[in-house]
Amino acid sequence: MVGGREANRDVCDANHKVVSGSSESVRCGTAFDVTRKEGGAESSVADVNNVYTFFGQASDFYQKYVNVDLTELIGADYSDGTGKALRGTVRICVDGECPFANAFWDGEQMAFGEGVTTDDITGHELTHGVTQHTSGLSGGQADSINEGLSDVFGKFIGITSNDPNDTGDNRWLLGAGSSLGAIRNMKDPRSSLSPQPDRVNGPGWETNNPDEHINDGVVNKADYLITDGDTFNGQTVRGLGLDKSVQIWWGVENTLTQSATFKDVGDALNSSCAALAKAGTAGITTDDCTQVGNAVKATQLDQDPK
């Protein structure tokens, strides 16, 4: 808790029950009784306690860095007496897939299989809720940008929480510590489990976007370059550090609209930085914006995507 309002959290345990996967089938507070509510005692189930902790860390991140009350923005009230809450159901099984090796945001709450309750995966899925209530990115390439923003903020949440799966060698790996292992590498998207492009129209770029978790590597690479800096694709970027990077990406989240393109992401990175530099937010300077522009060029976010 970093000041401002407390989160309100409800976590349910499906205990390997096979659910249809529909939103109603996983609801915490209706389909399942609440196992651990806000302020409640620890559960004997590690996944319950993990999600409770990570919901708190995500809430603290959004409150501290961008003054957003996550419970208010994306919470749900199912009239179960616990009020509007961040809700999650752990250890679901789906259609014979048990353990279910995935997690998802169902439009109102979280659902997790077993062993995937890491900080960055939880932050990724909660950020789908944030995107739903801000830019509303949806459809076509916008689905991949949506995935990218979830990776960006999920990773920011893990890093700022000093989670061991998000620091040191794991700083830019997504899913480290989960049963899936590190599924995406934000520093080097080409080496992700399913290789991703690291620049628009570059090797691995998917013109028809058959899987929204491929082209989002470009967003992830841009995040890495802006935050940590590197020389890539003929451009040298001086890293801005996490505090400034968070503000710039939050501006992007609030600038993009539902059917945004990758070129719009490049434009939004530049315009977000310029607005923050003008306002003096987080000490962001015009030279910082030159670095952001270099990262946009390096990842070819200034090109029209093919």
Ligand SMILES: [Zn+2]
């Ligand atoms: Zn996702």
